[in-house]
Amino acid sequence: DAGVIQSPRHEVTEMGQEVTLRCKPISGHNSLFWYRQTMMRGLELLIYFNNNVPIDDSGMPEDRFSAKMPNASFSTLKIQPSEPRDSAVYFCASSLSDGSWTLHFGNGTRLTVT
Amino acid sequence: DQQVKQNSPSLSVQEGRISILNCDYTNSMFDYFLWYKKYPAEGPTFLISISSIKDKNEDGRFTVFLNKSAKHLSLHIVPSQPGDSAVYFCAAIRGNKLVFGAGTILRVKS
Numbered sequence: 484d485a486g487v488i489q490s491p492r493h494e495v496t497e498m499g500q501e502v503t504l505r506c507k508p509i510s511g512h513n514s515l516f517w518y519r520q521t522m523m524r525g526l527e528l529l530i531y532f533n534n535n536v537p538i539d540d541s542g543m544p545e546d547r548f549s550a551k552m553p554n555a556s557f558s559t560l561k562i563q564p565s566e567p568r569d570s571a572v573y574f575c576a577s578s579l580s581d582g583s584w585t586l587h588f589g590n591g592t593r594l595t596v597t
Numbered sequence: 598d599q600q601v602k603q604n605s606p607s608l609s610v611q612e613g614r615i616s617i618l619n620c621d622y623t624n625s626m627f628d629y630f631l632w633y634k635k636y637p638a639e640g641p642t643f644l645i646s647i648s649s650i651k652d653k654n655e656d657g658r659f660t661v662f663l664n665k666s667a668k669h670l671s672l673h674i675v676p677s678q679p680g681d682s683a684v685y686f687c688a689a690i691r692g693n694k695l696v697f698g699a700g701t702i703l704r705v706k707s
Contacts, residue, residue, distance in 0.1 A: 588640025
């Protein structure tokens with residue numbers, strides 16, 4: 484099993500540009516999560532999907548952020564337009580909805596907005 | 598609104614000794630708690646969990662203790678090994694939401 488795959492690993496972009504982060508969850512997992520890690524706030528939940536449907540997006544900072552899950556094997560997190568304060572490591576995680584809450588995280592995308 | 602707090606940003610321990618990582622929470626509705634470990638340039642990995650109906654759970658060198666009256670949990674690692682050096686995140690579940698603390702950096706010196 485390849486685990487959760489995120490791309491790109493690193494993204495450097497200029498303020499105002501659109502950024503798209505990608506995630507492929509573990510096959511068979513039906514829950515998918517997007518987290519953001521910063522020094523100040525640690526790991527923050529942005530949004531999570533269950534069976535491809537967004538369940539809770541209350542953590543999405545503002546309208547500049549959007550996430551989609553068009554099918555069970557792919558999700559995107561888009562920031563448009565990006566700002567320097569969006570610089571962080573973004574993690575995608577997947578899990579089974581079996582009550583264990585054992586999330587499997589990808590290796591993250593380090594985003595730098597200059 | 599930090600519902601899960603890890604007040605020690607870092608901890609340094611000698612190899613072979615006990616490491617104790619602490620976590621406090623504010624919401625009494627949390628019913629399940631987990632610890633995750635994270636190495637640099639990798640995602641967090643699940644380490645150990647505990648239900649709110651228990652006060653202790655042990656898995657090898659790792660033991661998690663839960664004190665519900667104090668809204669406090671701790672992770673004990675004994676004996677500590679250099680490979681345990683990582684960031685440790687405490688997490689709690691309420692409903693369908695998994696909330697993480699800010700993390701504690703553990704350094705185990707050989």
